[in-house]
Amino acid sequence: MPHRTRIKICGLTREADVEHAAAAGADAVGFVLYAASPRAVTPQRAGALARRLPAFVTPVLLFVNATAAEVDAALQAVPHAVLQFHGDETPAQCAALARGRAWLRAARIPLGAGAAGFDLLEYADRFAAAAGLVVDAQVPGYGGGGHAFDWNALPWSHPRLRAAARVVLSGGLTPANVTDGVRLVRPWGVDVSSGVEAAKGVKDAALVSAFIAAVRRADAELANTPS
Numbered sequence: 493m494p495h496r497t498r499i500k501i502c503g504l505t506r507e508a509d510v511e512h513a514a515a516a517g518a519d520a521v522g523f524v525l526y527a528a529s530p531r532a533v534t535p536q537r538a539g540a541l542a543r544r545l546p547a548f549v550t551p552v553l554l555f556v557n558a559t560a561a562e563v564d565a566a567l568q569a570v571p572h573a574v575l576q577f578h579g580d581e582t583p584a585q586c587a588a589l590a591r592g593r594a595w596l597r598a599a600r601i602p603l604g605a606g607a608a609g610f611d612l613l614e615y616a617d618r619f620a621a622a623a624g625l626v627v628d629a630q631v632p633g634y635g636g637g638g639h640a641f642d643w644n645a646l647p648w649s650h651p652r653l654r655a656a657a658r659v660v661l662s663g664g665l666t667p668a669n670v671t672d673g674v675r676l677v678r679p680w681g682v683d684v685s686s687g688v689e690a691a692k693g694v695k696d697a698a699l700v701s702a703f704i705a706a707v708r709r710a711d712a713e714l715a716n717t718p719s
């Protein structure tokens with residue numbers, strides 16, 4: 493069966509953006525529960541936004557070094573969410589905070605040629621309990637910086653990575669580059685924030701639609717290409 497790349501639109505703060513992302517075909521939308529982010533929402537806002545989602549579109553709650561009380565408060569507001577840990581959490585901390593729920597782990601890849609030798613295989617082994625590995629750029633403020641890392645520096649087709657992790661390509665994706673990213677990496681999913689924004693936390697409906705269409709074009713192309 494041809495692969496259908498999952499699409500997550502991250503950093504939403506407005507009801508209209510949630511509704512448009514879902515209508516345009518996003519599989520998941522992300523809410524940033526990190527007070528230092530320009531896209532931060534409170535648990536109550538995350539709950540109100542998540543209630544605009546139709547069934548089968550997944551809300552993702554994104555945390556940076558949150559406490560158990562903070563994660564629990566967000567989960568009370570959005571009980572059916574998947575969690576995304578984007579800070580310095582260890583595998584044990586992620587598992588403890590998630591308490592049986594599915595969670596994604598961000599791997600923050602240094603910018604610059606060669607990705608500073610980041611060992612993604614070792615990272616994927618270490619976070620083998622994650623439901624997916626959001627492979628993102630290392631930027632100040634932990635994420636959402638709109639910068640792409642050196643895609644060519646990482647061993648995407650290595651059997652150990654394929655076996656250990658569901659890769660979610662992230663960091664600086666746009667409607668213009670995501671087709672190339674999907675072609676090269678063949679990720680399980682893609683995750684975008686800055687590249688579909690009019691301003692931080694304000695999504696541009698046309699860019700969101702263009703991004704989703706570009707991913708689907710890549711999927712259609714790969715369906716006709718031997719792997």
Ligand SMILES: O=C(O)c1ccccc1NCC(=O)[C@H](O)[C@H](O)COP(=O)(O)O
Nearest residue numbers: 502529634635636637638663664685686
């Ligand atoms: O969006 C933020 O402000 C943010 C803050 C702290 C940690 C993560 C954050 N966002 C994560 C994402 O939106 C995505 O998972 C990813 O970083 C892609 O961002 P972008 O490069 O802007 O597309």
